Amino acid sequence: MSGTSEGSTPAADLDRSAVTESDIQASPRRDAPEGTDSGPATSSAYRAVFATAPLAMAVVDREGLVTDANEALGTLLGGGAEGLIGQVAADLLDLASDARTWHDYREVLRGRQAGLRCTRRLKQPDGHSLWAQVTVALLDGDPSGVLLSVADISAHRDLQARLRHLQMHDPVTRLPNRTLFFERVSAALEAESYEQGGTGRIGLCYLDIDGFKAVNDTLGHRVGDRLLAAVAERLTECAKEAGRPRPSVPLVARLGGDEFALLVEDSTGTEQLADLAESVLKALQAPFDLAGHRLNVSASIGVVERHAAGTTATGLMQAADTTLYWAKVDGKDRWTLFDPERNAHLMTRQALASTLRPAIERGEFRLEYQPLVGMADGRLRGVEALVRWDHPNFGLLPPNRFVALAEEDGSIVPLGRWVLATACRQARSWQVEHPEEPPLFVSVNVAVRQVWDSDLVADVAEILAETGLPPQLLQLELTESAVMGSAGRPLQALQALSDMGVNIAIDDFGTGYSNLAYLSRLPVSVLKLDGSFVRGFQYEGAGAPPNPADQVVVEAMIDLAHRLGLTVTAECVETSAQASRLRSIGCDTGQGWLYSRPVAPDRISELLESAAYAVRNP
Numbered sequence: 001m002s003g004t005s006e007g008s009t010p011a012a013d014l015d016r017s018a019v020t021e022s023d024i025q026a027s028p029r030r031d032a033p034e035g036t037d038s039g040p041a042t043s044s045a046y047r048a049v050f051a052t053a054p055l056a057m058a059v060v061d062r063e064g065l066v067t068d069a070n071e072a073l074g075t076l077l078g079g080g081a082e083g084l085i086g087q088v089a090a091d092l093l094d095l096a097s098d099a100r101t102w103h104d105y106r107e108v109l110r111g112r113q114a115g116l117r118c119t120r121r122l123k124q125p126d127g128h129s130l131w132a133q134v135t136v137a138l139l140d141g142d143p144s145g146v147l148l149s150v151a152d153i154s155a156h157r158d159l160q161a162r163l164r165h166l167q168m169h170d171p172v173t174r175l176p177n178r179t180l181f182f183e184r185v186s187a188a189l190e191a192e193s194y195e196q197g198g199t200g201r202i203g204l205c206y207l208d209i210d211g212f213k214a215v216n217d218t219l220g221h222r223v224g225d226r227l228l229a230a231v232a233e234r235l236t237e238c239a240k241e242a243g244r245p246r247p248s249v250p251l252v253a254r255l256g257g258d259e260f261a262l263l264v265e266d267s268t269g270t271e272q273l274a275d276l277a278e279s280v281l282k283a284l285q286a287p288f289d290l291a292g293h294r295l296n297v298s299a300s301i302g303v304v305e306r307h308a309a310g311t312t313a314t315g316l317m318q319a320a321d322t323t324l325y326w327a328k329v330d331g332k333d334r335w336t337l338f339d340p341e342r343n344a345h346l347m348t349r350q351a352l353a354s355t356l357r358p359a360i361e362r363g364e365f366r367l368e369y370q371p372l373v374g375m376a377d378g379r380l381r382g383v384e385a386l387v388r389w390d391h392p393n394f395g396l397l398p399p400n401r402f403v404a405l406a407e408e409d410g411s412i413v414p415l416g417r418w419v420l421a422t423a424c425r426q427a428r429s430w431q432v433e434h435p436e437e438p439p440l441f442v443s444v445n446v447a448v449r450q451v452w453d454s455d456l457v458a459d460v461a462e463i464l465a466e467t468g469l470p471p472q473l474l475q476l477e478l479t480e481s482a483v484m485g486s487a488g489r490p491l492q493a494l495q496a497l498s499d500m501g502v503n504i505a506i507d508d509f510g511t512g513y514s515n516l517a518y519l520s521r522l523p524v525s526v527l528k529l530d531g532s533f534v535r536g537f538q539y540e541g542a543g544a545p546p547n548p549a550d551q552v553v554v555e556a557m558i559d560l561a562h563r564l565g566l567t568v569t570a571e572c573v574e575t576s577a578q579a580s581r582l583r584s585i586g587c588d589t590g591q592g593w594l595y596s597r598p599v600a601p602d603r604i605s606e607l608l609e610s611a612a613y614a615v616r617n618p
């Protein structure tokens with residue numbers, strides 16, 4: 001009889017946990033009652049019970065040799081009881097296979113410990129194996145030996161294995177489920193799993209079926225389940241094919257819904273994971289014929305491959321989930337590799353989104369102002385207010401880092417109200433400080449959500465009344481796509497603001513809808529040409545000549561605007577050659593680094609105080 005302290009359950013290919021257990025019973029030894037004979041091992045009653053008991057038992061002396069055994073033990077071990085006499089009990093029952101059990105067993109033999117219980121997988125001479133629970137206990141009143149008993153628990157273990165298999169596998173696809181998958185991932189990330197050999201790396205393909213919900217909604221869950229089972233079969237084949245030249249086959253699991261994962265232990269690098277992802281995409285491209293329906297599906301796959309050391313199961317899955325999201329955003333029916341830089345950007349974006357509203361309440365925002373200059377004389381006409389977030393961790397952030405986030409979560413409404421009030425207050429302050437000079441107008445960007453989610457007209461009226469700024473010194477900028485599609489409430493708001501005396505400007509004109517029919521009907525007073533047109537004028541001296549098409553387009557837009565009674569501001573004016581050409585075709589005002597970068601309010605005050613009252617290139 002051979003044995004082992006470790007062994008496989010029927011789900012051994014998916015369960016690597018150790019099956020040895022040792023339960024030390026530390027109760028003190030009881031002394032034999034006074035007046036008894038030498039002990040129960042010598043009584044005839046004991047002999048009869050010992051011989052006929054269905055429980056397999058043996059008496060072992062202090063040296064560990066079997067001195068007596070009943071027939072039940074002989075039958076259990078595949079021989080007669082007589083043949084067990086004189087044999088080493090530890091060899092028969094594999095008690096020396098692990099250090100802890102071997103130590104405890106010797107302690108019992110020496111009388112220092114009352115007993116122990118452990119589980120062993122024993123192999124019989126005919127090749128069959130059984131699971132046995134071995135109990136070793138001191139004999140009361142007999143210091144010369146211990147009683148050893150063995151119970152066959154194979155049926156119980158088999159039942160446990162079947163129950164575990166049901167618990168750890170998905171009933172639809174018969175694949176390992178999320179629980180078992182995480183067990184395998186956690187085991188693969190334990191140090192002893194990769195320090196004893198292998199590549200020390202781990203890879204994961206995390207995927208879901210594009211448009212699976214539509215299958216369930218239109219054809220029913222029965223067809224949906226059959227599709228999941230068919231997908232599972234193809235994924236399993238891909239895993240087998242990928243594992244043929246390697247020592248292990250990737251584990252395929254269904255994590256829930258239409259989500260699947262392929263775990264690659266001891267991966268050889270990103271190329272191996274990329275090949276696996278490509279094979280999965282190709283395998284799923286073939287149509288599925290199910291219940292009279294031909295279905296064409298695709299998958300999005302997030303691929304993660306890294307060193308196992310320092311990686312956690314949670315971290316691995318978070319990276320895979322994030323990468324799967326990227327694959328869907330990038331267009332679906334593709335695999336995407338985890339990118340630490342892209343993830344860092346995403347984490348920063350999430351951090352900004354979560355702190356945006358509190359930052360408004362804490363007053364972490366400030367305004368800078370970029371001059372708007374008359375093209376004809378270079379004199380300062382107005383300023384555009386540009387919001388900055390003075391973030392405690394990320395430093396000074398420009399609008400493109402947070403305005404879209406503010407529009408998404410609605411915080412653009414309180415932020416926009418603060419910007420509007422601050423800009424109007426500052427413009428009124430300049431007007432009061434320099435009464436002898438023509439007052440500057442201030443231009444403030446407005447998001448469409450501010451029109452829908454707040455009473456913008458009431459806010460503007462209240463702020464103008466509080467600050468004392470004349471309405472004609474306020475200009476509100478909206479993007480072309482927002483203004484050109486205005487109807488209903490937004491159009492009514494723009495009209496009310498215009499009737500109030502506020503100027504309305506279309507920002508980035510020429511890049512959106514460019515619906516000229518709308519332009520004639522909207523209460524717009526200013527067009528701001530997008531900088532992409534102005535950049536076509538940037539060549540000077542011996543450089544390449546300017547793009548004539550850009551000049552024709554810009555000239556036509558300026559002429560159209562003037563015919564409609566509108567003024568034109570050119571954005572991104574960076575060189576004197578650009579300014580000269582824009583001036584020659586009638587552009588009214590310019591804005592850009594030729595004149596000034598966005599600056600603090602004090603710098604605008606200095607410009608107002610200058611004798612020339614004109615903006616020069618700083």
